[in-house]
Amino acid sequence: MAESVRDRVIAIIAEQAVLEPGDVKMESTLETLGIDSLGLVESIFAIEESFDITVPFNANEPDKSAFDISSVASIIAAVEGLVQAQKG
Amino acid sequence: MARVVITGAGTINALAHDVPGTLAAFRSGRCGIGALELRDVERLSIRIGGQVHDWDPEAHFNRQQIVLYDRFTQFTLLAAREAIAQSGLDFDGRLGYEAGVVLGTAGGGLTTSDENYRAVYEEGKNRVHPLVVPKLMNNAAASHVSMAFNLKGPSFTVATACASSNHAMGQAFMMIRSGLTKVMVTGGSESMLCFGGIKAWEGLRVMSRDACRPFSANRNGMVQGEGAGIFVFEEYEHARARGAEILAEVVGFAMTSDAGDIVMPSMQGAARAISGALRDGRLNGEEVGYINAHGTGTAANDKTECAAVADVFGHHADKLMISSTKSMHGHLIGGTGAVELLACIMALREGVIAPTIGYEEFDPECALDVVPNEAREAKVEVVLSNAFAFGGMNAVLALRRV
Missing domain, CATH: 3.40.47.10 (Thiolase/Chalcone synthase)
Structure with a gap:
């Protein structure tokens, strides 16, 4: 399950960044991947649709959100947590 | 170049249904933002807004008019009545040909769109009211103002999202300044507080769930409102010659x-x-x-x-x-x-x-x-x-x- 969440999140981020999934590293940040604020809200939307979850994220206060977007790894961990909490 | 002054103002918004009430709210720092009351609000994650309450269209318009007036047009006409009454102008004679109306709106008749999409997509109806198009079009409000007050000069609607009414008032200002018209009714209106209107904004993740706190470090987004603001812009000498009360100069x-x-x-x-x-x-x-x-x-x-x-x-x-x-x-x-x-x-x-x-x-x-x-x-x-x-x-x- 964990690996499938990871692969699906990486696929979503790769599509947004116009990269191959293999080029999206766990330590990559949205900034290094070239994903801007609109790309971020599109990615979150794709994650919500893909996993049928609700992601709590307000673009005005990204630091206050429980959804940590500081790296690909943190996003995957946050999605795993949300999937467990909302679907478990 | 001609000078341009404001000789009438009208409004309806979450704070009040007229200018004196709105200014009183500004003076006392009253908040008009509260819980949204609209259909399917429980399916929204954003549930606050600056909604116009106690709005009874039948108190202001007859049945035939209401059939043609989306909420944004209703708000516009109410505010236009207040502004034009204050100006004291009558457009029935020659002045009607030297006066126009330029208004701003981003969404136009969104309530009408929302209700009719719901009817055909959700409720499966195969028929909508025959006047849906003239009710929802962005220029409906400007057109109805022109008809209600006999404004026969340059008239149109400007849509530049959140700057629409400033762009509209800018056009009105430039028209009078250049000598194209003597008087312009101008301003703007919006009525986006319907299910589809809020749902679309939710997607951007820029809306606050609790309050609009501009410039405050703990601000967390915008809150939508609705209503209209309408003004009479008039050429200065024209206003002075008739002894009009001048509110300000543009x-x-x-x-x-x-x-x-x-x-x-x-x-x-x-x-x-x-x-x-x-x-x-x-x-x-x-x-x-x-x-x-x-x-x-x-x-x-x-x-x-x-x-x-x-x-x-x-x-x-x-x-x-x-x-x-x-x-x-x-x-x-x-x-x-x-x-x-x-x-x-x-x-x-x-x-x-x-x-x-x-x-x-x-x-x-x-x-x-x-x-x-x-x-x-x-x-x-x-x-x-x-x-x-x-x-x-x-x-x-x-x-x-x-």
Whole structure:
């Protein structure tokens, strides 16, 4: 399950960044991947649709959100947590 | 070039159904934002807004009219009646040919669209009311104002998202100044507080769930409002000759395009619009005592706007006052600049600066005098009204005390 969440999140981020999934590293940040604020809200939307979850994220206060977007790894961990909490 | 003055004002918004009530709310710093009352609100994650309450269209319009008037048109007509009544103008004779109406709206008849999409998609109906198209079109409000008051000159609707009504009032100003018309009815309206309207905004993740707190460090987004603001702009000599009461003079206008990002604002684009309005009005920055800010309460707008003001005014930026009345009536999108112009007129005429309410925490990126929480008495000679839209389209008006 964990690996499938990871692969699906990486696929979503790769599509947004116009990269191959293999080029999206766990330590990559949205900034290094070239994903801007609109790309971020599109990615979150794709994650919500893909996993049928609700992601709590307000673009005005990204630091206050429980959804940590500081790296690909943190996003995957946050999605795993949300999937467990909302679907478990 | 002709001088342009304002001789009538009208409004309906979350604070009141007229100008005196709205100004009283500005003076007392009252908040008109509250829980949304609309169909399917339980399916929304954003459930607050600056909604117009106690609105009874049948008290103002007959059945045949209501069939044709979307909520945004109803609001527009009510505000236009108040503004034109105050001006004392009658357009039935020759003046009707020298007068027009230019209004701003971003969404037009969204309530009509929402209700009819629901009927055909959700309820599976295969038939809609025959007048859906003339009811929902963006120019419906301007057209009905022209018909109600016999305005036969240049008339159209401007749609530049959150700057629509400032762009509209700018067109009206330029038309009179250039001699094209004698009188223009202008301003804007919006009625986006329907399920589809809010749902679309939710997607951007820029809306607050609790309050609009412009310039406050703990601000967390915008809150939508609805309503209309309508003004009568008139050529100065025409107004003086008939002894009209002049509310303020419109002295400058500028519009710029960021040509940058579809949603992120640009400091340079905003600054160019502000300095352009000063140049157009042959104003010194030091003359400006108050700016009615765009001040949406989003992280991005407020810091960009403050940086633009600091850039244009230099040291004087620390002396002028800047407030956002969106904290009270919400963001009326295409109608917002029009309702906010009332705060500009109040500052010039009454010497009362409307506050930015909901202000809680200092933000070093918004280190200007934002008139926090309480209205302030101050005599000002020149004021600006800022509007910076999604799509990077900016429009700034400059007004002077008469």
